[in-house]
Ligand SMILES: *[C@@H]1O[C@H](CO)[C@@H](O)[C@H](O)[C@H]1NC(C)=O
């Protein structure tokens with residue numbers, strides 16, 4: 402009896418130990434990450450000399466690798482962080498920075514570039530003096546305009562709450578409309594992925610494009626710009642439909658339709674956190690962080706790195722580890738990245754926010770392997786917050802999430818600097834120094850752990866009805882998944898048909914968990 406009690410206490414104590422390590426890391430790293438982020442933004446950032454006002458440099462590193470440019474994607478994600486912090490009342494000092502960003506993007510968006518003009522956008526990066534970068538590059542990258550509009554719409558919604566409609570309509574809306582007309586008109590074209598390597602269709606890009614149109618439609622309605630609503634609504638529906646096609650019945654999201662890799666990629670975890678909408682609960686259609694599809698995907702993604710990085714060896718499967726972009730990665734040595742490791746923790750903290758708010762969590766057959774990490778006897782079902790199973794699982798998930806942050810903490814030098822990568826063999830910093838996106842990822846995961854909820858973008862209650870043809874007592878939905886085989890680089894068309902009972906309604910065909918193996922037929 403005494404022995405049992407002591408063991409229980411020790412177990413609880415070790416959970417506390419992990420949590421206090423993370424608490425301590427957050428209190429020292431938070432101000433350093435904020436300072437590191439702001440140092441990389443012109444005109445007055447201490448490490449971004451030469452960058453014009455509101456221009457975010459990716460990193461001060463100008464050789465091996467040369468990142469002294471401004472990327473539309475990185476800048477938008479950095480500014481989404483800044484705008485969230487300001488509008489959620491976490492940091493009242495950032496308004497001038499936001500105004501500078503708006504000013505810079507209004508100019509950059511109009512700069513003719515190798516991807517084309519404003520209407521053929523998608524240019525990935527520019528020089529830090531706001532001129533076009535004309536060298537060879539993986540272009541276009543069609544996530545940029547979507548991410549920029551997401552950040553600006555978040556800002557616009559806040560300004561509307563301040564009754565500043567004039568600025569929203571006259572200054573923000575023209576930039577937003579350019580970006581969203583581009584998204585609506587071009588989402589169905591191939592794109593380089595967020596790692597600038599694979600030219601195909603990409604889950605992250607599709608997910609953030611979908612979010613951008615939904616948010617844009619809400620804003621358009623709010624300020625009376627209703628002429629765009631019909632076409633954007635049609636394309637948002639098509640995007641949501643296409644998003645489902647990335648689901649792989651092996652239990653994870655295939656990141657890109659091309660590339661010839663396993664498809665396990667931080668792309669998908671980043672998509673989940675950057676489309677988090679707590680109001681949508683654990684919705685699987687939009688791959689919300691706590692949805693069974695996203696949790697199954699998280700487990701598959703994380704476990705892909707356990708054997709490829711020696712710093713992960715010997716770590717228990719229920720504990721956090723270092724993760725990178727994708728297991729086959731060889732760029733700059735192919736090491737773990739801070740921002741990908743922290744993204745895993747953020748998805749888990751986002752999940753805890755929803756479970757705690759809803760007062761329950763669901764275990765499905767798809768998410769069962771994930772939940773088994775924390776409770777080997779848990780079964781499929783719904784667990785209310787009053788149950789011991791809920792407590793066991795949420796405590797376990799929190800500890801697991803903390804393990805990813807603790808891994809980053811362990812490999813952060815004492816000055817708090819976050820580069821792009823840390824060594825897979827000894828954890829030392831590698832590749833670009835002071836990566837702005839690394840700092841942003843630290844700030845957002847710290848906020849998520851503290852329970853900060855980003856504003857809703859309209860993910861709740863969506864259903865998808867595209868591509869439906871009915872036949873008998875089933876509805877069939879056809880997905881054309883253009884996957885590249887690894888053999889000889891020959892493209893091979895895979896045709897999937899999902900059949901679900903028609904009494905459920907066609908939208909159920911798009912809930913990936915219901916289109917699991919038994920319902921999917923594969924041709925080609
Ligand atoms: C509206 O917001 C903009 C951007 O921050 C600011 O420059 C302007 O002064 C605001 N206008 C009003 C009326 O508050």
Ligand SMILES: *[C@@H]1O[C@H](CO)[C@@H](O)[C@H](O)[C@H]1NC(C)=O
Nearest residue numbers: 588589590591602643881883
């Ligand atoms: C375009 O959309 C169709 C229908 O969803 C899809 O099958 C196709 O793969 C998409 N192509 C690209 C490049 O997005």
Ligand SMILES: *[C@@H]1O[C@H](CO)[C@@H](O)[C@H](O)[C@H]1NC(C)=O
Nearest residue numbers: 682683756759761762763783
């Ligand atoms: C769990 O599933 C039930 C029934 O499908 C649903 O009503 C509820 O919202 C779900 N709860 C969570 C936390 O996902």
